[in-house]
Amino acid sequence: MNDTSRLISELSESMKRGDLPPWRAESKLLDQGVKSPDHFFPAALARKAYVEDISGEAFSHLQVLEKPYIQPWQCPKDGIIHNLEAQEKDLTCTVCKSALTSYKGPLAGYAPLVASYVAGLEDYISYCGQITVRGAIDRSFVNLTAMGPGMSAIGLARGCFLVNRFGGAEVHVEPLARTARCMGYIFAKPETRDRAREVIEANLERITAAVNERLAKVGAKVGQVEFGTDNFGPDYFLYVCFYGDVPEYRAHGEISWAVGEAREITDFILNEARVEFNLSVIAQGYDGDFKPSPSNKRGRRVSAQVRIPVKTMEEFLEKPVDRFLAFIEMDRRGVEKLGWFFYTGMGAEIISGLYKATRINPRMPLTTCLERIYAFMDRGDLVYGVELPSVEAGVWSSIEGAVPPTGREVMRIMGITNTREFCANLAAQVLAGEFNLACEIVRGKLYSREVSRLY
Numbered sequence: 029m030n031d032t033s034r035l036i037s038e039l040s041e042s043m044k045r046g047d048l049p050p051w052r053a054e055s056k057l058l059d060q061g062v063k064s065p066d067h068f069f070p071a072a073l074a075r076k077a078y079v080e081d082i083s084g085e086a087f088s089h090l091q092v093l094e095k096p097y098i099q100p101w102q103c104p105k106d107g108i109i110h111n112l113e114a115q116e117k118d119l120t121c122t123v124c125k126s127a128l129t130s131y132k133g134p135l136a137g138y139a140p141l142v143a144s145y146v147a148g149l150e151d152y153i154s155y156c157g158q159i160t161v162r163g164a165i166d167r168s169f170v171n172l173t174a175m176g177p178g179m180s181a182i183g184l185a186r187g188c189f190l191v192n193r194f195g196g197a198e199v200h201v202e203p204l205a206r207t208a209r210c211m212g213y214i215f216a217k218p219e220t221r222d223r224a225r226e227v228i229e230a231n232l233e234r235i236t237a238a239v240n241e242r243l244a245k246v247g248a249k250v251g252q253v254e255f256g257t258d259n260f261g262p263d264y265f266l267y268v269c270f271y272g273d274v275p276e277y278r279a280h281g282e283i284s285w286a287v288g289e290a291r292e293i294t295d296f297i298l299n300e301a302r303v304e305f306n307l308s309v310i311a312q313g314y315d316g317d318f319k320p321s322p323s324n325k326r327g328r329r330v331s332a333q334v335r336i337p338v339k340t341m342e343e344f345l346e347k348p349v350d351r352f353l354a355f356i357e358m359d360r361r362g363v364e365k366l367g368w369f370f371y372t373g374m375g376a377e378i379i380s381g382l383y384k385a386t387r388i389n390p391r392m393p394l395t396t397c398l399e400r401i402y403a404f405m406d407r408g409d410l411v412y413g414v415e416l417p418s419v420e421a422g423v424w425s426s427i428e429g430a431v432p433p434t435g436r437e438v439m440r441i442m443g444i445t446n447t448r449e450f451c452a453n454l455a456a457q458v459l460a461g462e463f464n465l466a467c468e469i470v471r472g473k474l475y476s477r478e479v480s481r482l483y
């Protein structure tokens with residue numbers, strides 16, 4: 029065994045014993061005399077070995093970069109400092125195309141690609157702790173994420189540690205998710221629109237049966253059909269929105285085809301009844317596709333909360349718990365003053381980090397990033413929680429589309445086997461990240477002159 033492999037195994041062994049937080053591997057190696065940037069690669073390998081040990085799963089698709097760090101370069105012409113991945117071969121200024129020279133100024137040196145890096149060539153995967161959930165789902169997950177290059181992954185790991193110490197995240201996951209697609213009709217007169225609605229309602233069983241036949245492929249069925257009206261100028265609108273209840277899958281494709289067929293049937297029925305319409309369409313504004321709105325009915329509601337005795341919390345904060353509650357309210361109102369209807373703190377970053385690491389659909393988790401935070405006192409405890417009202421997720425490589433092997437591997441290592449577990453993990457991670465952030469802000473530990481450096 030050479031020196032490097034001995035160092036790697038010593039590091040991962042001390043992580044397993046709990047003597048070394050996994051994100052401290054780099055600084056430990058520097059302490060032992062390994063010179064930067066040679067410490068980044070063994071630190072990543074040690075963390076990888078640790079994650080394999082705690083998850084019982086091996087990495088096979090996720091590769092580890094040999095140079096998992098960035099190095100600074102400078103443009104001699106315009107002075108811009110470029111932080112480039114060490115693998116990068118294009119060493120020209122993106123602005124003026126001059127050849128870059130090695131940066132020699134203050135803080136010159138190598139920086140980690142991302143905090144707590146474990147693998148990934150394009151999306152850099154970080155380890156961000158383990159989280160225990162209970163309630164709707166009972167299990168522990170090993171968290172891997174593809175968040176940004178900052179300290180968020182470490183803050184998240186720290187939050188998970190706190191939540192676990194207080195008994196884990198109590199999760200609520202709705203048993204059914206919803207999918208939605210809306211037929212839209214445009215009429216010249218309000219009377220014609222009213223007549224169309226009557227005809228559609230009289231034939232609704234037959235139209236819905238066609239939708240159900242297609243939705244059955246993903247184990248879903250129509251739970252609600254909603255009618256809505258509006259008008260603008262000479263046009264009178266009729267919305268007929270079909271909502272499907274989905275135990276698994278996301279069912280976005282199936283409901284689209286199903287309601288597309290329903291619209292063709294409805295056109296035929298309206299024509300037969302001699303109800304004239306100017307246009308028949310899919311009105312995708314009303315069905316909420318990628319619309320971050322509190323009244324969006326797509327997806328699944330999921331929440332996670334933690335309960336902490338007030339005395340414990342006050343010792344931890346070194347402040348009365350009322351101050352913590354006041355901060356949560358101040359933050360919530362700050363968001364409202366901006367005109368945003370829901371709170372999003374660190375959540376949107378955590379949520380997109382998990383979607384990016386697992387590569388599940390939808391690849392743009394816009395609606396899923398809606399988040400509400402709550403905190404209240406109950407029987408001598410502080411209860412702190414997060415609610416995600418519309419999480420859309422399809423987990424497997426399925427008829428809904430393929431998930432790349434790296435994404436499947438992330439889920440396998442994490443211990444996610446279905447949509448409900450994905451949602452439970454997502455809410456628990458958001459809880460942990462937000463809770464840690466709120467605590468650190470109230471304790472006055474964040475955003476100070478002291479810069480946390482990993483290298």
Ligand SMILES: [Zn+2]
Nearest residue numbers: 103106121124
């Ligand atoms: Zn330049």
